[in-house]
Amino acid sequence: MAELKYMTGFGNEFATEDPRCQGALPDGQNNPQVCPYGLYAEQLSGSAFTCPRPANKRSWLYRIRPSVCHKPFTAVHHEGLVDRWDEVEPDPNQLRWLPFAIPKAAEGKVDFVMGLHTICGAGDTRARSGIAIHVYTCNSSMIDRWVLSLYFMPQQGKILITTEFGKMMVEPNEICVVQQGMRFSVDVFGETRGYVLEVFGVHFELPDLGPIGANGLANPRDFLVPVAWYEDREVPGGYTVVNKFQGKLFLSQQHFSPFDVVAWHGNYTPYKYNLDNFMAVNTVTFDHADPSIFTVLTAKSTRPGVAVADFVIFPPRWGVADHTFRPPYYHRNCMSEFMGLIKGHYEAKEEGFLPGGASLHSIMTPHGPDVDCFEKNSTAMLKPERVAEETMAFMFESSLSMVVTRWGLQTCQRLDKNYYKCWEGLQSHFNPNWKPGSK
Ligand SMILES: O=C(O)Cc1cc(O)ccc1O
Numbered sequence: 327m328a329e330l331k332y333m334t335g336f337g338n339e340f341a342t343e344d345p346r347c348q349g350a351l352p353d354g355q356n357n358p359q360v361c362p363y364g365l366y367a368e369q370l371s372g373s374a375f376t377c378p379r380p381a382n383k384r385s386w387l388y389r390i391r392p393s394v395c396h397k398p399f400t401a402v403h404h405e406g407l408v409d410r411w412d413e414v415e416p417d418p419n420q421l422r423w424l425p426f427a428i429p430k431a432a433e434g435k436v437d438f439v440m441g442l443h444t445i446c447g448a449g450d451t452r453a454r455s456g457i458a459i460h461v462y463t464c465n466s467s468m469i470d471r472w473v474l475s476l477y478f479m480p481q482q483g484k485i486l487i488t489t490e491f492g493k494m495m496v497e498p499n500e501i502c503v504v505q506q507g508m509r510f511s512v513d514v515f516g517e518t519r520g521y522v523l524e525v526f527g528v529h530f531e532l533p534d535l536g537p538i539g540a541n542g543l544a545n546p547r548d549f550l551v552p553v554a555w556y557e558d559r560e561v562p563g564g565y566t567v568v569n570k571f572q573g574k575l576f577l578s579q580q581h582f583s584p585f586d587v588v589a590w591h592g593n594y595t596p597y598k599y600n601l602d603n604f605m606a607v608n609t610v611t612f613d614h615a616d617p618s619i620f621t622v623l624t625a626k627s628t629r630p631g632v633a634v635a636d637f638v639i640f641p642p643r644w645g646v647a648d649h650t651f652r653p654p655y656y657h658r659n660c661m662s663e664f665m666g667l668i669k670g671h672y673e674a675k676e677e678g679f680l681p682g683g684a685s686l687h688s689i690m691t692p693h694g695p696d697v698d699c700f701e702k703n704s705t706a707m708l709k710p711e712r713v714a715e716e717t718m719a720f721m722f723e724s725s726l727s728m729v730v731t732r733w734g735l736q737t738c739q740r741l742d743k744n745y746y747k748c749w750e751g752l753q754s755h756f757n758p759n760w761k762p763g764s765k
């Protein structure tokens with residue numbers, strides 16, 4: 327496959343034409359009486375028409391047929407996708423999952439849609455407020471079916487995401503955002519696993535940088551947006567459209583490929599980002615900075631400073647803090663912390679938290695380094711050191727109190743029942759006779 331092309335920038339006004347149809351974008355207006363090449367003009371809105379300019383998102387698509395040409399949607403049951411948060415009783419325990427099992431190709435084809443499972447979430451798709459976290463495990467490409475709206479993190483196996491806006495190849499260590507309403511299809515190249523965050527109703531933004539200044543963390547120029555690509559393909563057997571609506575899936579048929587957008591312009595686009603481009607900022611003196619310093623993207627709530635979901639990473643970096651216990655501190659947090667591991671080891675738990683697995687520390691549930699991590703780092707010689715080399719852990723940090731699904735707690739059978747034991751060996755080191763200067 328030829329190298330894919332991308333445009334650069336976060337939230338820019340982009341304009342792109344498939345090179346086979348130069349001049350497909352109308353000159354100086356959005357909906358001329360007749361569009362170049364006989365295309366249909368269609369607007370995709372990502373925000374209310376009346377949103378203030380900085381938050382206003384929409385794109386204009388110039389396509390062979392408008393999306394409205396399809397047979398009626400009919401409901402279909404999907405065992406793995408959940409939007410009801412009362413399936414099982416709440417569980418405030420520290421939860422950790424072993425790597426989620428990937429179906430073997432020999433046991434049958436499982437594509438991205440079939441392999442999606444909701445693990446936890448909160449809120450309401452109808453009120454458009456809340457989130458859901460899913461994992462996908464699959465071994466086959468989607469054949470003539472597509473779905474809507476997600477934030478992808480491949481963990482094993484690259485995925486080719488074909489969208490109405492063009493194609494993106496997304497490898498482990500990259501993230502990809504396909505926004506609400508955008509049609510896409512996922513091709514895989516073997517056994518494939520990854521994490522998906524779905525945010526109902528708001529869009530990811532780059533965090534403000536405050537005193538960091540004008541540059542740093544995720545820089546806008548490193549976000550990549552696909553260029554227009556179309557296919558004019560009749561599908562006699564019918565192309566299946568999978569529509570996720572109010573938390574449920576609906577199918578409809580159409581006789582042509584939905585990837586028939588010849589040109590588009592606008593600022594409501596899918597995009598991808600390679601986490602190696604993250605410019606991490608951290609202490610050069612002492613103490614452990616809060617993990618918000620590693621925020622890549624944030625989905626804000628209406629309360630200032632409070633996120634519906636922050637996407638935070640723990641990238642390879644230098645640790646240089648003086649007279650400091652360098653790993654994460656012990657804590658209870660007024661936010662929920664869902665973590666996953668793309669590769670390597672996580673510094674607070676060298677054992678047991680594995681690539682393709684996950685953990686959830688709910689609101690006010692105590693957690694922190696395991697025994698080994700505490701012992702090692704309380705006595706370590708503090709020299710400048712590489713932290714998390716060849717590693718990429720991430721966290722979805724949410725102000726919502728997340729509910730774990732029946733699949734997450736029971737059906738997946740990946741819950742590590744012994745997780746709590748990783749803290750059991752933490753001894754009291756209390757010395758009532760301690761004096762300043764003594765060890
Ligand atoms: O719990 C965790 O491992 C995530 C985390 C990391 C960190 O550096 C500080 C706080 C925090 O919640």
Ligand SMILES: [Fe+2]
Nearest residue numbers: 657663687693
């Ligand atoms: Fe934490």
